[in-house]
């Protein structure tokens with residue numbers, strides 16, 4: 132199935148700005164509420180949201196084998212479960228419909244009124260009903276930094292880290308779309324000299340700069356996915372802010388790992404950018420030494436060059452960019468993560484979400500969390516308004532961005548935004 136939608140020379144008849152995250156080569160998938168309060172599956176070109184349910188009803192997908200109500204749903208799970216052939220046929224067809232020179236929809240004002248929305252007319256929803264959410268820990272720089280800060284700089288990486296894509300099972304119920312506020316969590320923290328644990332609003336709320344991939348049905352219980360097939364089961368990616376309360380985390384995480392310090396909220400960007408759209412941005416990951424076990428061996432170009440940025444915006448103030456990183460720094464690729472996830476026979480389903488873990492680069496300005504950027508509070512960051520941050524304050528908004536760019540083609544994710552509200556009284 133050719134990826135005709137990726138042709139960088141294609142132009143659309145819709146008016147788009149040159150540096151948009153959503154050129155006609157992107158064609159991401161999402162779910163939104165229309166101005167008439169109808170929920171639908173859609174895509175986006177430039178600053179237009181496009182109702183795929185309406186396009187389907189009007190016959191624009193004729194010749195593609197799709198069930199009648201495939202896009203008239205409140206999640207992409209069924210569409211994703213249809214598999215890669217369907218994703219490609221639909222993406223290629225959307226590209227054709229909006230291609231410069233194709234007059235079918237362009238010159239049909241009645242249809243345009245039904246199908247096209249401006250972004251301020253719609254409200255983005257969660258794109259998938261996330262059945263299971265797993266968070267990996269796949270950036271070597273991040274694992275080394277956290278190991279140094281929480282344990283011992285001499286033995287920062289635990290012995291298993293270079294052999295296993297480490298992960299834990301997270302909580303899917305608190306995954307929220309960009310723009311949803313986040314309530315500062317309340318919990319326990321390490322006891323002081325009196326031996327009594329602290330209790331109250333977290334003092335150390337942090338972001339984690341991550342990407343997450345969304346899967347289709349990959350395997351039956353008891354079977355595993357081979358490394359050569361793994362990418363076939365990855366539908367696409369979103370930006371992912373895995374909000375973390377470091378004081379709650381530090382007290383609770385031994386022996387079983389993260390729990391309430393992580394599960395209060397995780398924010399995602401609402402458009403799923405397909406792995407197909409990211410095809411031009413493949414690159415090699417870091418050298419893996421020691422060589423992983425054979426079931427995790429793969430060839431070149433399994434990482435993706437996606438520029439990542441984090442900004443903090445205090446209330447009524449300007450935003451300050453605090454970190455610039457890149458998805459290509461991941462030590463363990465998505466293919467290795469998914470393969471490892473299923474090697475024991477655990478079944479992965481359509482709509483499951485796999486977080487990468489915090490994506491930290493090699494330099495101090497490329498760390499993906501305040502824990503690392505402020506080195507556990509030892510080196511506070513100065514914002515443009517002159518105030519200092521060790522972690523995230525009440526009413527701060529954290530803004531994440533991600534895009535790939537090469538030879539004049541830019542494929543982006545839009546923003547992943549969340550504002551921290553004061554804890555409940």
Ligand code: MN
Pocket residue numbers: 266339341373486488489
């Ligand atoms: Mn995380």
